[in-house]
Amino acid sequence: MNTTTLDTAPTTEKRPAPQLMLCEGNEAAALGVALARPDMVAVYPITPQTSLVEKLAKLIADGRMDADIVDAEGEHSVLSVLQGGALAGARTYTATCGPGLAFMFEPYFRTSGMRLPLVMTIVTRDGITPQSVWGGHQDAMTVREAGWIQMYCETVQEVLDTTVMAFRLAEHHDVMLPVNVCLDGNYLSYGTSRIEMPDQAEVDDFMGHKDVNWHVALDPLRPMAVDPLTGGSGGNGPETFVRYRRGQCAGMKNALHVITEMHEDWARRFGEAHRFAPLVEEYRLDDAEYAIMTLGSMTGAAKDAVDEARAAGEKVGLIKIKTFSPFPVEALQHALRGVRALGVVDRSVNFRWNCGPMFQETLGVLYRLGRQVPAQSFIGGLAGADLTVTTFHRVIDETRALLERAPSDEPVWLNAKD
Amino acid sequence: MGQAYSTIAFDPAKCDGCGKCMTACASVKFDSTDTTRSLIQIVRSGGARIEPPRPGEFELALCRQCADPKCVTVCPAGALGKNGTTGVIDWDASKCVDCLLCTIGCTYAGIALDEHSGRVSKCDTCEGKPACVPACPTGALRHITTARIYNEVGSWEDLFAPGLAGCQGCNTELLMRHALRRVGPDTVLATPPGCVPGMGSVGFNGTTGTKVPVFHPLLTNTASMLAGVKRQYERVGRKVTAMAIAGDGGASDVGFQSLSGAAERGERILFMVVDNEGYMNTGMQRSSCTPYGAWTSTTPIGAHGRGKTQDAKNLPMIMVNHRCEYVATASTAYMEDLYEKLDKALAASERGFAYLHVYSPCTTGWRFQSALNIEVARKAVESNFVTLWEYTPEAGLHFTRPVDKPLPVADYLKAMGRFRHLSPEQVEHIQNKVAENLRFVRKIAEQADEQ
Numbered sequence: 001m002n003t004t005t006l007d008t009a010p011t012t013e014k015r016p017a018p019q020l021m022l023c024e025g026n027e028a029a030a031l032g033v034a035l036a037r038p039d040m041v042a043v044y045p046i047t048p049q050t051s052l053v054e055k056l057a058k059l060i061a062d063g064r065m066d067a068d069i070v071d072a073e074g075e076h077s078v079l080s081v082l083q084g085g086a087l088a089g090a091r092t093y094t095a096t097c098g099p100g101l102a103f104m105f106e107p108y109f110r111t112s113g114m115r116l117p118l119v120m121t122i123v124t125r126d127g128i129t130p131q132s133v134w135g136g137h138q139d140a141m142t143v144r145e146a147g148w149i150q151m152y153c154e155t156v157q158e159v160l161d162t163t164v165m166a167f168r169l170a171e172h173h174d175v176m177l178p179v180n181v182c183l184d185g186n187y188l189s190y191g192t193s194r195i196e197m198p199d200q201a202e203v204d205d206f207m208g209h210k211d212v213n214w215h216v217a218l219d220p221l222r223p224m225a226v227d228p229l230t231g232g233s234g235g236n237g238p239e240t241f242v243r244y245r246r247g248q249c250a251g252m253k254n255a256l257h258v259i260t261e262m263h264e265d266w267a268r269r270f271g272e273a274h275r276f277a278p279l280v281e282e283y284r285l286d287d288a289e290y291a292i293m294t295l296g297s298m299t300g301a302a303k304d305a306v307d308e309a310r311a312a313g314e315k316v317g318l319i320k321i322k323t324f325s326p327f328p329v330e331a332l333q334h335a336l337r338g339v340r341a342l343g344v345v346d347r348s349v350n351f352r353w354n355c356g357p358m359f360q361e362t363l364g365v366l367y368r369l370g371r372q373v374p375a376q377s378f379i380g381g382l383a384g385a386d387l388t389v390t391t392f393h394r395v396i397d398e399t400r401a402l403l404e405r406a407p408s409d410e411p412v413w414l415n416a417k418d
Numbered sequence: 419m420g421q422a423y424s425t426i427a428f429d430p431a432k433c434d435g436c437g438k439c440m441t442a443c444a445s446v447k448f449d450s451t452d453t454t455r456s457l458i459q460i461v462r463s464g465g466a467r468i469e470p471p472r473p474g475e476f477e478l479a480l481c482r483q484c485a486d487p488k489c490v491t492v493c494p495a496g497a498l499g500k501n502g503t504t505g506v507i508d509w510d511a512s513k514c515v516d517c518l519l520c521t522i523g524c525t526y527a528g529i530a531l532d533e534h535s536g537r538v539s540k541c542d543t544c545e546g547k548p549a550c551v552p553a554c555p556t557g558a559l560r561h562i563t564t565a566r567i568y569n570e571v572g573s574w575e576d577l578f579a580p581g582l583a584g585c586q587g588c589n590t591e592l593l594m595r596h597a598l599r600r601v602g603p604d605t606v607l608a609t610p611p612g613c614v615p616g617m618g619s620v621g622f623n624g625t626t627g628t629k630v631p632v633f634h635p636l637l638t639n640t641a642s643m644l645a646g647v648k649r650q651y652e653r654v655g656r657k658v659t660a661m662a663i664a665g666d667g668g669a670s671d672v673g674f675q676s677l678s679g680a681a682e683r684g685e686r687i688l689f690m691v692v693d694n695e696g697y698m699n700t701g702m703q704r705s706s707c708t709p710y711g712a713w714t715s716t717t718p719i720g721a722h723g724r725g726k727t728q729d730a731k732n733l734p735m736i737m738v739n740h741r742c743e744y745v746a747t748a749s750t751a752y753m754e755d756l757y758e759k760l761d762k763a764l765a766a767s768e769r770g771f772a773y774l775h776v777y778s779p780c781t782t783g784w785r786f787q788s789a790l791n792i793e794v795a796r797k798a799v800e801s802n803f804v805t806l807w808e809y810t811p812e813a814g815l816h817f818t819r820p821v822d823k824p825l826p827v828a829d830y831l832k833a834m835g836r837f838r839h840l841s842p843e844q845v846e847h848i849q850n851k852v853a854e855n856l857r858f859v860r861k862i863a864e865q866a867d868e869q
Contacts, residue, residue, distance in 0.1 A: 039653055040646065068649050072642065073679030080639035080676065084646025087633070088606075090653070092646075106636055218606045218631040218647050220658055225626030226633035229615070237623045 018196035018273070025188035028156045028195055029095065029121050029181070030055035032163030034065040035203045036119075039090035042070040042078040046100040047133045048185040049123040053095060067093075075104040079118070083107060086116040087218040087226060091167060091210050093118070097185060098125030098139045105143065111178045112147030112248055114227065117170030117212055118178040121163065122150075124296070125185045126348070126383045134384025135185030137295065137348040140324075141357045147248050149179040149255050150325040152296040156193035158276050159183045164203055165262050171211050174254040182324075184297040184347075186384050191297070198270050206269055252326040259323055279328035281320040282335045284310060288317030290341035290403060292395050295321050295358055298345060298380075298387040305392030316396050321358060332365045341374050342366070343399030345392075345414070347381040355379070355411045374402040380414025387414065423505025426458075426541075426548055426561055428478040433558035435460055435476045442553035446544065448534070455532060457481070457541040458550045473556075481528030481541040483507055489540075492523035506542050514538065571757070574599040577629045584617040587781040587788025589750035589795065590692050591617060594663055596753065597690060598630070600760050605659040606647050607632045610640045610673065612665035614692065616699040619663075637668045641680035644687045652686070659688060659767065666693040666707035670733045681740040681771040688767035691733065694780040702783035706731040709803075710851060711844045713836040714783070724839065729851055734775040735859070738809045743770030746808035746818075749777045751795035755818055759808055766810070777804045785835025794833050801825040802856050803848075807863065814866025815859065827852050 023031070029052050033041065041060075043053035059065040068090075072078045075096050082092035096104060101122060111118055126136025140150055149169065153159045159181065166179040183189060213219070216226055230240040260278045267275035281299075284306055285291060294302045299320045306318045319335045321328070336342070346356020353360045355377035366373050378395050381387045391414055398412060440456035448455045459479035462471055483500075487507050490498045497513035498520060500506075509529075516537060520529050532539040541548070543561075551561045577598040584591040590613055598607065607630050609615045618627040620634050635643045640662045648660035669677055669691045680687060696714050697703040704714040709730045713719055717726040737745045744766035748756040759774060766772040779795050781788040798804040802824040809815040827849045831837040840848075 039650060042646075068653055070645065070649065071683070073675060073682070076639060077642035077676045077679050080635070080642035081646040081649075083639075084643035084648075085650045086646070087643075088647045088650035088658075090646070090650040107639055110636070218633055220604045220606065220631060223626075223629060223631045225621045225628065226631070228621035228624060228626060228634070230623050235623050240623050 018271070020194060020196055022192055022194055023156065024051065024190050024192045025153075025156045025159045025183050026052035026123065026190070027055050028160040029163050029183060030059060031197065032160040033093050033119075034059050035164050035198060035200060036093075036167040036207060037065075037091070037204075038067050038093045038119075038167070040068045040070065040082060040085040041093045042072050042081045043094060044072055044075050044078050044096070044100065046075070046097055048125060048135065048189045049095045049097050049100070049121070051189070052121065052123060075100040076107060079104045079107040079111065079120075082118050083111060083114065083116055084218070086118060086212055087114075087216065089213045089217065089219070091117075091171075091212055093120070093167075095121035095123060097123045098133075099128060101139045101143060102127075105146075108143060108148070109146045113244055114216060115176040115247070115251070116178060116216075117167075117176055119163070119166045119170055120148075120178065120180055122180050122182045123185045123189045124182050124347075130383075132383040135187055135189075135347070136382050136384065137182070137184075137346065137357075138382075140180060140182045141348040141350075144325055144357070147177065147252070148325065149175075149177050149252070149323070150182055151179070151259070151323050152182045152321065153184075153188060154276075154297055154299045154320065154322075156188060156191060157195045157273065159188060160195055161198070161266060161270075161274050161276065164198065164206075165266055168207055169255065169258055169262055172254075172258050173211070173214075175251050175258050176215060177248070177251045177255065182296065187297040196270075196273050198274065202269055206265065255326055256323070256328060256330075277320065277322055279321075279323045280331040280335050281318075281322060283318035283320065285317035285319065285335060285338075287315060288339060289315040290399050291317045291319050291336070291339045291343075292392065292399055293319045293321065293342060293344040293358065293362065295324065295345075296347065298347065301387055301389050302345070302392045302395075305389045305396060308389070309393070309396050314396065314400065316400070324358070324361075327361050327365075329365055329368065332362065333368055336365065336369055336373065339373060341399055341402035343376050343378055343395050343402070345378040345380060345387070345395055347379075347387075349379060349382075354409070359411075374407045376402060376407040377411040378414055379411045382415060385415040423483065424543075424546070424561060425483065426480060426543070426551060426559060428480075429558045429560070430474055430476055430478075432473060432556045433460065433476045434473050434556055435462065435471050436555065438553045438555060439550035439559055442549045446549040455534060455539075457539060459527065479527035479530075481507060481524075482526050483541075483543070488523040488525065489520035489529050492519045494519065504543070504546065507540065508542070509538065509540055511537065571596065571599055575603070575629070577603060577605075578619060579627045579629070582617040582619065582627060584613070585780075585782045585788070587791045588613075588617075589778045589791050590614065590694065593692060593750055593756075593776055593778055594619065596757075597663065597760060598628075600757065601659055601661055601688065601764060603630055604657060605630045605661050606644070608635045608640050608644050608660075608662045608664070609633075610635045610662070610664050610668040611637045611699070612668055612697070613694065613699040614663045614665065638673050639676050640664050640668060640673055641685065641687060641689060642676040644689075645680050645683070645685035648686050659764065660686065661688040661690065661767075663690050663692060665697070665699070666691055666695060666733070667697045667705035670706045670731050678740065681737060681742050681773065684743070684770040686767055686770060688763055688772045688774070690763075690774045690776060692776055692778045693733075694778050694783065695730065696780070696783055698780045698783040702780075707733060710848055711837060711840050713785075713839065719839045724841070724844065725836075732855065734773070737773040737775070738815065738862070740771070741811050742773050742809075743767070744772040744808070744810055745775075746773075747775045747777070747804065747806050749795050749799050749804060749806060750779075751792050751799060752806065752819060755806060759818070762808065783836070785838070786833055790833065794830075797825060797830040797833055801827045801830040802852050803827055803830050805856060805859055807859060814869060815862045816866060817859075817863055
């Protein structure tokens with residue numbers, strides 16, 4: 001389905017005519033990786049990520065991408081190889097999901113502590129058990145306390161664009177954190193759309209110089225001990241440890257404005273087809289009495305439902321979270337400024353609060369608003385279940401009802417039989 | 419570090435007392451056929467007088483060119499002195515007052531009165547080319563340099579900080595320092611959790627214990643992280659050695675997947691395992707390299723417990739089955755053997771995966787006196803509990819120090835407290851396992867010989 005090549009010469013001086021092509025989300029991610037010119041990719045196949053790494057392998061085999069590809073024996077090694085590569089100065093990339101992400105958790109947690117600017121796509125997949133190879137956000141949500149930046153995509157174009165931007169974001173000196181680009185398994189991974197390919201020369205200019213290991217390196221020319229033992233109750237151990245953690249939090253906080261500036265720069269360079277809300281998208285929210293909140297590919301159907309409800313006279317809007325980690329507290333606070341009832345749709349479960357994770361995170365923002373906003377958690381789309389326009393009409397209806405009555409302590413299970 | 423020098427080594431098992439060395443010496447030194455003037459004297463031991471004499475009954479009287487020479491100490495005239503360049507004890511005729519005190523000071527009859535001249539005479543090694551050695555028809559005399567480790571290696575920089583916090587008598591520190599001296603400064607060193615970083619190689623709280631770039635990988639991902647490091651330097655055209663000094667637990671248990679994966683992919687890594695047969699740094703827990711019957715803190719001795727109930731995993735043989743570029747076993751009791759293997763492993767690590775498995779007894783965890791570490795390591799080899807060999811895909815597997823007349827394994831086991839509780843049946847099990855292991859490795863070595 002790929003009808004063009006990466007390296008077609010620009011057709012005009014100012015901005016080349018967009019190269020249009022059809023591709024699935026996994027392929028778009030691979031093309032985005034190629035545009036960012038990593039030195040090293042490490043791969044281990046897992047459904048529904050597989051076609052992404054197959055595409056990468058083919059791009060490299062065809063000489064369209066100059067990167068060392070490591071076919072590691074498992075996800076744990078995938079991430080470990082890349083950590084070694086990054087410490088030696090390589091720009092690095094991989095992709096995984098679900099059980100693969102669980103298996104790599106040990107090096108995963110460590111990546112942000114070492115401040116290594118790795119980029120990893122999570123082609124989101126629900127958690128097992130029960131056994132399932134289908135989409136859901138449980139994998140990415142489960143690791144949200146590990147210090148990685150996580151951005152969720154809505155469309156195939158957004159997958160491609162966000163993938164490229166993720167490399168510059170990760171390597172930004174004020175950030176220096178690993179980045180997950182999350183794209184929904186099944187719906188985005190295999191969903192085919194028309195996309196516009198950004199121009200490689202312009203992407204090169206956008207990316208600037210690679211700067212991976214200026215702060216921590218394994219290099220005989222500047223020998224250092226990476227990760228000496230810290231902590232304990234004596235000496236400067238605890239202070240050292242705290243300095244690491246505070247640094248990670250500062251990088252997270254800085255990421256909010258870096259992400260915002262980067263999305264603006266990207267849209268300015270590549271045009272309106274490449275403009276995406278960096279942190280939080282406000283959709284038909286200006287005079288909305290109530291709103292629904294979404295994440296990832298479900299947003300398309302949700303927007304259709306909102307449009308239809310609007311046409312029927314409902315004052316409903318939509319809030320889409322793009323950047324989940326760091327949580328965009330201020331941007332969400334702004335979006336919620338006029339909202340009097342809120343329905344939050346999650347594709348995963350927060351077992352501790354008996355609700356969705358995004359709902360639970362949002363409660364903190366509602367507290368900061370300083371006024372009571374009734375909010376309801378909806379959980380749907382688990383294990384690949386479809387969230388349709390009809391589903392979102394139900395979400396809209398039940399959220400509107402909160403204007404009249406208190407929300408339930410229980411989540412609404414959207415794909416349940418009852 | 420002081421110098422050490424070449425020496426004339428004597429193997430009594432090969433000497434049949436023919437006296438050709440003495441003839442050669444007398445001829446070269448005095449132009450004489452009188453072998454009593456020879457500076458090397460082969461004498462028959464006291465005791466048995468069965469004719470004809472048999473090998474093993476002869477002893478050597480020859481100047482040992484001692485490092486701490488008593489002849490020099492006792493000389494009142496300053497006529498004897500150790501030559502700093504050659505290592506020979508030089509005798510200065512012009513200063514000698516012929517008191518003969520030196521002949522009493524020497525334990526080896528290495529300096530004696532030459533009745534023809536009326537003065538003392540002693541071996542000067544013929545300026546480094548002793549005439550006696552080529553004259554020996556049986557190979558009982560050899561002029562050997564045992565000193566490479568001290569002379570050549572001693573001049574290389576020790577790339578670890580002084581004062582690593584190893585247990586008293588630990589051979590792992592010895593091994594680490596020697597290995598990194600050899601591998602050199604253009605190295606990235608991985609030391610996964612265990613004794614090696616535990617003694618401070620990666621440092622504490624922002625310090626470092628190593629002069630090359632060093633890091634703590636996870637216990638599980640040493641080979642993978644090194645693979646990434648090495649690949650990136652190859653990509654940018656820089657020659658950097660990627661080396662691991664890992665414990666047996668991290669290699670054979672939880673880190674085995676990444677080790678196996680890296681070996682299968684032929685990652686260009688020098689992977690050295692320090693096998694002290696357990697998780698010693700955390701208090702002596704069992705690993706899959708712990709031998710049968712051994713006490714560890716997780717295989718304790720009690721009303722039901724009799725130590726580990728399984729045999730050790732033979733990790734180096736598993737690595738042979740990965741067809742690595744180089745695989746060898748080594749022991750801290752045989753440093754020359756270890757050095758040769760280190761050289762080969764280092765060279766092989768530029769072509770593919772090189773794996774070096776070094777047995778390093780743990781004074782603390784194996785329960786023996788810290789002064790006996792080398793002794794314990796040597797007994798392991800002499801009893802075939804540990805076999806020393808090397809493997810390459812081209813040449814197959816070969817023993818580097820075959821042991822023809824092994825000690826009973828019980829002699830080795832008795833050297834350590836961790837085996838104190840063993841029943842005769844357990845000892846027999848271990849002896850049988852040693853024999854089985856040996857047969858297994860020998861078979862592979864024989865196949866290599868047939869090729």
